[in-house]
Amino acid sequence: MLQSIAHTYKRYRTLQTHRISALPVVILMPHSACNCRCVMCDIWKDNKNLKQLTEADISDLLLSLKDLGTQQVVMSGGEALLNANLFKLCEILKKENIKVSLLTTGLSIKQNADQLLRWVDDMVVSLDGDEAMHDAIRNIPNAFKKLKEGVEYIKFLKPSYRITARTVIHRLNFRNWPAIIAAAKDMGIDRVSFLPADISSHAFNRQTAHGPNLNSMKY
Template sequence: MSTNPLPDISFTAGDAMSVKLEAKAQLSHALPHKLTSLPILLLNMHENCNCRCLMCDIWKRPPGLGLDLASFRHHRDSIMALGVQQVVLTGGEPLLHSNFEALCSFLKSCGARVTLLTTGLLLEKRADIVARSVDEIIISLDGPEAIHDRIRRVIRGFDLIRAGILAIRCHRPGISIQARSTVQRANFLFLRETVAAAKRLGFDSISFLATDVSSHAFNRELIWPGERQSEVALTRSEIACLEVEIELLLEQFRDEIARRYIVEPPEKLRHIVRRFREHLGEPDASVACLQRTLGFRGNGGRRVYSALFFSS
């Protein structure tokens, strides 16, 4: 990130809630002083959630008010002027917001494509609303059934995802439903089983990312102390096992990678290992040596994008 961040803009919706408008960008050059284009808007609708995930602290917070739609409507001109093309609804769990459907309608009236980032637990109950309100769905999937439910600490969470996907498909068969898996200590040995589970559930694709244990990610009010980080991060020996698991994933699902069922190219999947090594303060390990040993090859890519975050 540049050391010259874009300015924050704040507004207050009545006496009960304030919403902070924070502009952030990941660019390969210095940021301009004035934001003129914003392809992606990440909208934090509220901080209520229906999971108790191992790597997230948002569920520990007391219930709070959601994004006030009446106040948010005042930003229509800014959304239009910045050319927002896609809005990603996040939280907390967006489907817990009382004005979910009306908010989606407003965003579409601004010409934006709406992406729902969800735990998937409420999809079956709200299938009709979701199917007509969003353009694509991304569901958190952290492993095969037992692993997923253990990480999410939700009984039958995996089954609820299955039922939710089926219900959405009944209302809108062609909608894109993607899985997103956060790699951590509780699931790093099950990446291949996670892909197999995603295929059984009927996902259109799956992506992987390394958990972030040393920042304010996952709605942490404070950066975790070392002891708490170690509950989610990997040790040196576990990283070595993850490295092998990823190479086996690349071999077993080479066709899925080629047709982008697994979204990340090989080099980006291997970067997950480097992220965990960086957390331990280690230099990049000899990934190339492991590739030569196992006989695997792959190409990678990098995506540069801008994003704007509304957070309550």
């Protein structure tokens, strides 16, 4: 009880001051490159300048994570599964009772299913539309098929494992909402979240924000 009260107070102080005292959720990027070429994202354009986290990086973070009361680490990217040592990183965190979530394109979850079920608590996969729309936006042949096979295999091995689909809504797919929801249900995905394309910042590794002029939006 006292630990809970102390942690709540630290979170309150974090919101009220300029100093971070509590950080219950931390987002890490284990691998800077991506295995998709999405029309709304520029991360893949910088694949040649690879950066990735090591076991030493995670071990060095543990003291700070404990001090800040971190309860969950979200593995983002790029595509985190491109890091050959991803599950070693997850193992380090899990041994400290820190939950691990994964954001992924879904292209390689089938071949990593056993490790995912062992070291990752839940998963968020990218879903852009029905099969034709998803493949067109991802710019990768059979992207939808690989995602579907991976999700269905995970659910076959462990039906209770939580998988969320995340959809970035933009000019190409905003009319595809019913198909997105239908595709998610058909795969066995538990829920779907939607967010608008960010065109006003450097999100998705864009070097230049589009600014308030929506006419400059390319996707």
